[in-house]
Amino acid sequence: MEILRVENLCKTYGKGEAEVQALKNVSFSLEKGEFAAVIGESGSGKSTLLNCIGALDTPTSGSIFIDGQNLFSMKEEKRTIYRRRNIGFIFQSFQLVSELNVEQNIVFPLLLDYREPDQKRVNEILDLLGLTERRKHLPSQLSGGQQQRVAIGRALITQPKLILADEPTGNLDSKNSQDVMDMLTTASRHYQQTILIITHNKNLTASVDRVFQVSDGVLTDLGGIANETLS
């Protein structure tokens, strides 16, 4: 079952001499449960791609379908609600609410949407992410890796169609980076969760099902290759 389809996506910033073609005719799709990574050099267009898919930026042309819904044919208000309910975000800088404990941070997106947390699911997510013992801790009382696990839980709680993560391990050492990748793999398998991440670290792509490379705005599907074959 197809969860994400990107068709002929183009994004151009600026005009005239300042014009930058950040994305050039990008097309690909992801099936339900796929865990995929986008790699590429700085300035190649990775964040622009993720921001367009997450409707945080507007494409110049092309289409993005999430579970068959064309994101940019919706009115802005509908798109905002659709995004909140169907797309989970994980950021490099965790972005947890410092005054809320682990469990409160995880259920926070549901409260924003006036939805009642399902305690069984909350407990299952805490368990899956190894956070049960830390459920009453504040973010400041956690390691970076643990904080990113909370952010993964917060992305999972709404059962989104798609989770987007921009450099989720960018602030972590190698052990915690692998730990976060393992948690994402577990989440992807356990919940058949579709996940798309950006990473600079090619070693981490060994954990994912598919790798895409962006080079000067052009996307290439490298398939499910092992990381040692990446240049």
Ligand SMILES: Nc1ncnc2c1ncn2[C@@H]1O[C@H](COP(=O)(O)OP(=O)(O)OP(=O)(O)O)[C@@H](O)[C@H]1O
């Ligand atoms: N708001 C903007 N206005 C103008 N140009 C932009 C804007 N955002 C990005 N760009 C340009 O678009 C191109 C792609 O940028 P993007 O941030 O997507 O790259 P990236 O691969 O995510 O880089 P990094 O790994 O350094 O985060 C770059 O040339 C960048 O300078």
